[in-house]
Amino acid sequence: MxxxxxxxxxxxxxxxxxxxxxxxxxxxxxxxxxxxxxxxxxxxxxxxxxxxxxxxxxxxxxxxxxxxxxxxxxxxxxxxxxxxxxxxxxxxxxxxxxxxxxxxxxxxxxxxxxxxxxxxxxxxxxxxxxxxxxxxxxxxxxxxxxxxxxxxxxxxxxxxxxxxxxxxxxxxxxxxxxxxxxxxxxxxxxxxxxxxxxxxMDRALSDEDRGRIDAALQQLTSEHVHFDHLRSRRAANAKFCQLHMHVPSEWLLGRAFRERDEVERRLIDSVRGLRVTIELLPEGKEPVGVRQAEG
Ligand SMILES: [Zn+2]
Structure with missing residues (x-):
């Protein structure tokens, strides 16, 4: 029903x-x-x-x-x-x-x-x-x-x-x-x-969901790829998560995109109904907003 x-x-x-x-x-x-x-x-x-x-x-x-x-x-x-x-x-x-x-x-x-x-x-x-x-x-x-x-x-x-x-x-x-x-x-x-x-008040995801996401990201982290600036929020039963994915700057966009796709798929698998936003960035670089916020 x-x-x-x-x-x-x-x-x-x-x-x-x-x-x-x-x-x-x-x-x-x-x-x-x-x-x-x-x-x-x-x-x-x-x-x-x-x-x-x-x-x-x-x-x-x-x-x-x-x-x-x-x-x-x-x-x-x-x-x-x-x-x-x-x-x-x-x-x-x-x-x-x-x-x-x-x-x-x-x-x-x-x-x-x-x-x-x-x-x-x-x-x-x-x-x-x-x-x-x-x-x-x-x-x-x-x-x-x-x-x-x-x-x-x-x-x-x-x-x-x-x-x-x-x-x-x-x-x-x-x-x-x-x-x-x-x-x-x-x-x-x-x-x-x-x-x-x-x-x-845009509460973060539960510790349980956050744990699943962290575990998935840890598995996906390699010598080339790492993740940071993760933020999550929920609205009733809708769950949102956004993060940075840093890859070597010499990677071609096509390769970076394929890797990014895999990350998105794994995150959606780890938390049912999760809506993921992944910002693709070169290693060691942060966007203007983050640089200003972090002084
Ligand atoms: Zn970052």
Whole structure:
């Protein structure tokens, strides 16, 4: 299944969850269940936004965006993080109100059953999405799946805690659970936001990829050929690497080109999907830009 098919499915699941959890809050009057329901609204908007952004991310490179549109995914996870942040603050506000004017809960059995039902749907979907996210190397899908999974655990926690209210008579358990859920959502949002910003900042390739490239270059280095000034960056699942290839100045261009081709092929073999830019230079000479930068 494709990334966008999974995101469409998660829009449907979010709609179902909103229905079930809103009903659960309606029959019980529990702010804990309300905070759970609020998270699902966040899920819905985020899944729809991710769907739009992923469609853009998969668009081929064009004249205005010659390196492709991969970074669109980071906007999607950044947007999701902001939404989660807003929702959790709203939940904390509501729960504090309830803390100071506690109210009895009604039809708790029904409410908990509805909430557990929606958690089951989300749990199955999140597991499938997490697997697909690894296969497609998609941060948007991974963000969505992790978020769904958090929902499942928090819903289970809220449901379990609410069942204690009639047993113990402690009405403040409900707002307390709501606040705990909200704090957990805040933590989740912070992590997502950090990753999105990091992704927008032209991060270098992972140590693992960099290790493969270095190993390949080491094999290709000879008494005639050597490499330097390697720089790498990634944009979502697109990987870029540029470097200098220095060869003896008496080599004819045809020979240098054949050797360069071999280097490019080996690098692409070592890291799947790598886009390589190799600058061919005579031994002992660096281009103007490098000479100026290095004084
Ligand atoms: Zn160089």
């Amino acid at each position: 494709s990334v966008s098919a999974f995101l469409k499915l998660s829009v449907l699941a979010a709609l179902a969850t909103i229905g079930l959890k809103t009903a659960a809050w309606w029959v019980t009057g529990s702010v804990g269940l309300l905070s759970d329901a609020m998270e699902s609204f966040v899920n819905l908007a985020a899944a729809m936004f991710a769907l739009v952004m992923v469609t853009i991310a998969q668009a081929p490179a064009d004249d205005d965006h010659p390196y492709g549109h991969n970074k669109a995914e980071y906007f999607s996870s950044g947007f999701e993080a902001m939404m989660i942040l807003g929702a959790s603050l709203a939940i904390i506000w509501t729960a504090l109100h309830r803390w100071f004017s506690p109210q009895p809960l009604e039809s708790l059995g029904w409410g908990v059953a509805l909430s557990i039902g929606s958690s089951a749907i989300n749990g199955v979907l999140a597991t499938a999405m997490l697997r697909a996210a690894r296969r497609h190397d998609s941060i948007a899908l991974e963000a969505d799946a992790r978020h769904l999974m958090t929902d499942v655990w928090t819903s289970v926690g809220v449901a379990g805690g609410l069942l204690l209210v009639p047993l113990t008579g402690l009405l403040w358990l409900d707002p307390l659970l709501a606040i705990l859920v909200a704090v957990n959502i805040l933590r989740e949002a912070y992590g997502l936001l950090r990753r999105s910003v990091d992704g927008l």
